[in-house]
Amino acid sequence: MELLVDIFGYLSIILHGVTIIAQSMMLGGILFLVFLARPFTHLITQGDDLERRVTRLTLYSAIGLILAEMTGVGLQIAVVMSTVDLGFLDVMQAPFAIAGTVKMLCALLLIPCLGQRVATRSLAAVLPLLIGAAELTAATFTTHAYARLDDNVLLLFVEGLHQFGAAIWVGAIPCFVLALGRLHDAHSWRLVGARFSRMSMIGVTSIVISGAVMSFFYIGNWQGFYGTAYGVMVGAKIAMFLALLALGAGNLMVTERLRKNQDASVIRMRRFAEVEIGIGFTLFFAAASLTSVPPAVDLSTDRVTLHEIAVRNAPAWPRLTSPDHDKLAISQMQARLDTQAQQRGQVAAQANVPGSGVLPPRNADDIAWSEYNHHWAGIFVLLIGFLALLHRAGVGWLKHWPLLFLLMAGFLLVRSDPEVWPMGNEGFWVAWRDVEVTQHRFFVALIMLFGLFEWAVRTGRLRSAKAALVFPLLVSVGGAMLLTHNHQISNVKDQLLIELTHTPLALAGVSAGWARWLELRLPGRGGRIAGWVWPICFMLVGVILLWYREA
Amino acid sequence: MSLRHHFGTFLIAAACTVASLSASAHAILIDSTPKLNDTVSAGHVDMVFTYNSKIDQHRSRIVLVKEDKSETVLTIAANNTKPNELDTHADLTPGTYTIRWQALALDGHITRGDVPFTVTP
Ligand SMILES: [Cu+2]
Numbered sequence: 001m002e003l004l005v006d007i008f009g010y011l012s013i014i015l016h017g018v019t020i021i022a023q024s025m026m027l028g029g030i031l032f033l034v035f036l037a038r039p040f041t042h043l044i045t046q047g048d049d050l051e052r053r054v055t056r057l058t059l060y061s062a063i064g065l066i067l068a069e070m071t072g073v074g075l076q077i078a079v080v081m082s083t084v085d086l087g088f089l090d091v092m093q094a095p096f097a098i099a100g101t102v103k104m105l106c107a108l109l110l111i112p113c114l115g116q117r118v119a120t121r122s123l124a125a126v127l128p129l130l131i132g133a134a135e136l137t138a139a140t141f142t143t144h145a146y147a148r149l150d151d152n153v154l155l156l157f158v159e160g161l162h163q164f165g166a167a168i169w170v171g172a173i174p175c176f177v178l179a180l181g182r183l184h185d186a187h188s189w190r191l192v193g194a195r196f197s198r199m200s201m202i203g204v205t206s207i208v209i210s211g212a213v214m215s216f217f218y219i220g221n222w223q224g225f226y227g228t229a230y231g232v233m234v235g236a237k238i239a240m241f242l243a244l245l246a247l248g249a250g251n252l253m254v255t256e257r258l259r260k261n262q263d264a265s266v267i268r269m270r271r272f273a274e275v276e277i278g279i280g281f282t283l284f285f286a287a288a289s290l291t292s293v294p295p296a297v298d299l300s301t302d303r304v305t306l307h308e309i310a311v312r313n314a315p316a317w318p319r320l321t322s323p324d325h326d327k328l329a330i331s332q333m334q335a336r337l338d339t340q341a342q343q344r345g346q347v348a349a350q351a352n353v354p355g356s357g358v359l360p361p362r363n364a365d366d367i368a369w370s371e372y373n374h375h376w377a378g379i380f381v382l383l384i385g386f387l388a389l390l391h392r393a394g395v396g397w398l399k400h401w402p403l404l405f406l407l408m409a410g411f412l413l414v415r416s417d418p419e420v421w422p423m424g425n426e427g428f429w430v431a432w433r434d435v436e437v438t439q440h441r442f443f444v445a446l447i448m449l450f451g452l453f454e455w456a457v458r459t460g461r462l463r464s465a466k467a468a469l470v471f472p473l474l475v476s477v478g479g480a481m482l483l484t485h486n487h488q489i490s491n492v493k494d495q496l497l498i499e500l501t502h503t504p505l506a507l508a509g510v511s512a513g514w515a516r517w518l519e520l521r522l523p524g525r526g527g528r529i530a531g532w533v534w535p536i537c538f539m540l541v542g543v544i545l546l547w548y549r550e551a
Numbered sequence: 552m553s554l555r556h557h558f559g560t561f562l563i564a565a566a567c568t569v570a571s572l573s574a575s576a577h578a579i580l581i582d583s584t585p586k587l588n589d590t591v592s593a594g595h596v597d598m599v600f601t602y603n604s605k606i607d608q609h610r611s612r613i614v615l616v617k618e619d620k621s622e623t624v625l626t627i628a629a630n631n632t633k634p635n636e637l638d639t640h641a642d643l644t645p646g647t648y649t650i651r652w653q654a655l656a657l658d659g660h661i662t663r664g665d666v667p668f669t670v671t672p
Binding site: 076079080083084085086090091094095096097099100141142143144145146147148149291292294295298299300 | 578579581603604605612653656657658659660
């Protein structure tokens with residue numbers, strides 16, 4: 001049971017990400033339904049079918065929101081109750097609990113309002129919109145804006161605008177993909193495409209305006225941007241936002257051609273929209289991890305300077321030999337404890353208790369150990385990218401390149417947590433309680449899984465088109481998870497310097513995954529280009545890993 | 552051991568994980584009396600912890616940890632005029648102490664931290 005909860009702790013950011021996704025999809029669904037699907041029901045063929053499907057997707061999102069919110073708020077309530085010794089009813093009156101309850105109630109109320117009976121009445125549009133607005137308002141009360149010392153009203157409004165923008169644009173894209181898949185004639189595509197791009201523009205404008213205001217209030221200046229974890233994560237969000245804009249611009253071109261009755265690739269629009277969903281959801285995870293760090297303006301000390309970044313990232317030869325396991329801080333501590341215990345004739349205590357919340361000690365050899373791991377992982381990934389590129393260029397027998405992933409996973413499993421079995425004293429199972437160990441194992445499992453799937457697909461052992469999609473999906477999930485991954489190092493500055501290399505790593509991973517997705521799904525020139533792009537992204541990941549340093 | 556007790560430890564483990572997850576989490580301590588590793592003289596000590604965001608004072612907690620690891624929960628004074636502060640006091644004899652604070656920001660984020668200090672005669 002304790003084990004479950006420890007892993008749950010790690011999941012809290014992920015849970016928050018899921019909540020944001022569900023909320024955006026629910027709100028996006030409402031907006032898509034009210035402003036697109038319903039008005040067009042009688043104008044496009046299969047309009048009824050589309051409306052039904054969009055309604056169903058919105059319902060599922062509402063249910064998802066209820067579940068995610070219930071788990072997240074429930075955990076939080078339990079934690080406050082047990083640590084501050086308060087009763088359930090007392091904690092339920094805390095603002096976050098009230099906001100969470102309102103969000104759940106709104107989602108619950110939405111379900112009957114989308115039903116057949118209400119949908120045909122005159123209130124059909126007003127009710128869901130009102131419920132959506134209430135839910136959005138409640139959601140802003142669990143953002144930084146509500147706890148700020150000044151300008152609360154302005155910031156709450158801006159947060160609301162930001163989430164509204166995310167909902168109408170990113171949250172509604174699943175409905176758009178649904179529509180593109182359902183409709184089959186140029187007339188329908190033209191109508192839907194034009195209306196949806198109008199909606200997206202409203203979304204993009206809301207996001208840009210609110211994002212700018214929030215950056216001004218939360219980041220403040222240029223150093224806050226590159227010198228704090230908050231700023232770096234905002235940077236990652238901006239990068240992904242730009243990628244979304246580029247894909248959106250591609251779709252806008254298709255819509256324009258359709259409008260002028262020219263030949264246009266609707267299939268490209270659909271594939272781009274799929275990738276937009278992926279990147280948009282990754283962006284939501286970045287947003288979730290952003291809520292767990294203090295706004296940059298508040299962090300006046302412990303900022304990283306440009307000089308420190310330059311010193312840390314000065315080119316250096318990768319570390320290809322490992323330090324001695326006995327020299328690591330925990331090993332040495334254990335050795336000391338062992339001799340002390342021997343002198344007293346007792347059984348030695350464990351130097352590090354996994355999951356105790358106490359940060360393990362680190363010395364120069366620990367840093368060297370970690371760098372060695374990152375550098376060898378870099379060599380693996382660089383090689384994988386290179387072999388995939390060669391295979392792409394026509395070297396047939398290199399189709400076995402995904403097997404290298406298994407080798408790399410094995411290396412990481414053994415090396416990444418030296419205090420744990422097989423290298424260290426801690427047992428395999430008890431170590432699950434250490435959040436960082438759990439994260440590492442999660443990544444190892446992910447790498448094995450996508451390596452195996454890709455190998456099976458490349459060698460023809462798995463023939464289904466769906467199986468081929470596992471690799472890009474898991475690669476991009478891995479990239480997204482990397483955005484929520486943090487190393488448990490007590491020094492805030494060191495942690496940030498590590499994050500500065502891990503964030504581009506995550507972005508390159510996400511790009512690789514979605515480029516491969518396009519290669520598989522997009523016929524013609526676009527897919528071929530994507531096929532060259534993703535191995536290069538992999539090689540980039542390798543280079544960044546080889547560049548990685550902790551001191 | 553009772554089920555209730557088990558449940559308690561299990562939740563505290565959860566809280567630790569949540570807190571340790573975000574080493575530099577949301578509500579940060581921007582000032583305090585006593586300060587980190589400060590020295591104060593024995594007797595009645597007023598303590599103030601100032602944060603970067605508004606704190607739910609009723610649902611936060613300040614624990615005084617003595618040298619022998621024994622813990623005392625200190626009462627937090629309700630202070631509407633200073634929503635980003637946790638105010639408390641204690642009568643202290645010479646020795647080393649640690650204040651272990653846990654703050655619930657109004658937006659629902661929990662943070663915790665330690666402020667060690669020394670009391671001289
Ligand atoms: Cu790492």
